[in-house]
Amino acid sequence: MSALKRTPLFPLYADFGAKTIDFGGWELPVQFSGIMKEHEAVRNRAGLFDVSHMGEILVSGEDAYPFLQRMLTNDLSRLKIGKAQYTLMANERGGTVDDLLVYRLGEREFLLVVNAANTEKDERWLTGHKTGDVAIENLSSRYAQLALQGPLAEKVLQKLAEDDLSALPFFGFRKDLSIGGVKALVSRTGYTGEDGFEIYLPPDEAPNLWRMILEAGAEEGVVPCGLGARDTLRFEACLPLYGQELSETISPLEAGLAFAVKVNKAEDFIGKAALAKELEEGPKRKIAGIEMLDKGVPRHGYRVLKDGREIGHITTGTHSPTLKKNIGLALIERDAAVPGTELEVEIRGKCLRARTVSTPFYKRNRQG
Template sequence: MEVLALAGKQTPLFAEYKESNGKTIDFGGWDLPVQFSSIKEEHHAVRSKAGLFDVSHMGEIRVTGKGTMDYLQTILTNNVKRAKIGACQYNAMCYEDGGTVDDLVIYKFSEEEVLLVVNASNIEKDFEWLKQHANTDVKVENESEHFAQLAIQGPLAENVAQKLTKTDLSEITFFRFKSEVNFANKLVLISRTGYTGEDGFEIYCSPNDAVHLWRSILSAGESEGLLPCGLGARDTLRFEAKLALYGQELSKSITPVEAGIGFAVKTDKEENFLGKNVLKRQKELGAKRKLVGLEMMDKGIPRTDYEVFYKEKKIGFITTGTQSPTLQKNIGLALIDSEYKELGTEVEVQVRKRRLKAKVVSTPFYKRS
């Protein structure tokens, strides 16, 4: 195992990376695998077959109590009261000015119990934010150390996972979950969710069971072409599907509406939530900035933070960019002034000392059929 810039925090699967030739990097204070074989090979495996990811660095915060729904309605942008028991729901948590504290997924066990799955780099910040705005009707607990999380993604994900459980996984539909599932002889929570643009499952388990599950899934998936996958492929896959990454498409200075996740912002719900007034104006009048897709016309790759120009005017910046393994094109997501958002608009990207031509294209870049 090649180790680069070790930072300290390790998931229960750290020792397993060596068995699959994982190359680790520092990611938000965690030692995580960037790749096992190659980013492109892992990317294509998920698009055509299946891939296995260790996402145990993600955070889990549980909210319980009789006031759970009312409390979450005031701190999250989506309408949590509309989510059914046993459903997952994508959400954002905002500051008063509409900037994003974090984006997250909730798991609704009951009207009085919800699990929030948050980004690894934001665990402590989110926990403090949630506690700061809590009342005596709810209890907020950071349970991140009690969970490990694996993700099986790809068109053959169900085939692989079904080998390890008698539970009919076809009954777990998109953005639904089931707890207390016997999976490879361990009790887990399993949801039909993911961060790749493909079908798949995320499995929440005890950290003590993570190694057994990792090995069991690799074994079950061998005949299906499943590969262990790292952060590199996770990033190119989510980028092609236009799934936001906190710190790039979303941040303290970028609102959910600007980032294109306005579908998770329900300004018509009765309750006031943090940032509601700003986000409501942006939804009704249009945000001044918009996240768009760019395709390079000149030869060059648009990288994060590269500046975008229209003639001589700076109009925004690249949030994420790469050569798409699926499309074989140099593409990027850019947050730009909304007046330049129309499809086909030609702009320029500052790539080192040169300005290279690009055009606004539709997103997501990739959508599974």
């Protein structure tokens, strides 16, 4: 059995009370002070995450743009230098190879930030379809990544930044910002449903910046956060998790991500024919929000039934720290996905009542 991978922040975990778990081959903190406390901090103040396990793949060269237009479902022609875009890679059947962010560093230079467990798979997928003057480099070992998320994230990070962070738009980035004296790529992105920043920096600089951010945010109540809160936060905002809401057999359209699938862009892309057909006919299954009516917590993999007939399964479910309700996301037959439909979820051998509800469960109040 191979040893678990560790991020550059691992030596600091014990200092902050981290409880670690095996997450896709990485030894990562599931919590520090507690999932509920960390979740509440991000919703109301700010929290700091170590997400250095994420993968970074650089695609460059004269033909990088047309190559990625063929590999990605979204339309890169809409992506300006200095902006990031959410997109996906699809297989020929329309299933999802991965979902990712693409950063346009230059006219012919793009940084793909992919799911940690898929990094090697994604690199093989890209390399296997490479044509023309294209270089594909897995740069994951050259980056650590910190994510400061929450309504006070800008206020806290501004204490360490030389430039005005308020000028950085949502999904905008700067690749040369100075944060605490460290040059880093800083983007206004995240995976929590809140405002915030993701900071890509050299691994050896990460531990010191981690401490600096927590010190700068002490007055505002910033806390270190683990994977547990990251999951409950993204779930309430209905941001998909690969392996649950997305997979090789779950299409972006089934997951409600049609906004990132541009079947009308000029270039063909892998999976376009299957996705165009699915878009025209409507997906047979959909990810829907559900709320439990009976007492019980829906969990990943639990069966969903209607009138005693199985119609799908729970992809993610928990007790919502923000809403104080037992809720879930379920991949079910599309006719049952209409909000207000009564269903049953099988929990420990019992069929408990639930109903479909509108999503997202949580949406932040954007001011200004």
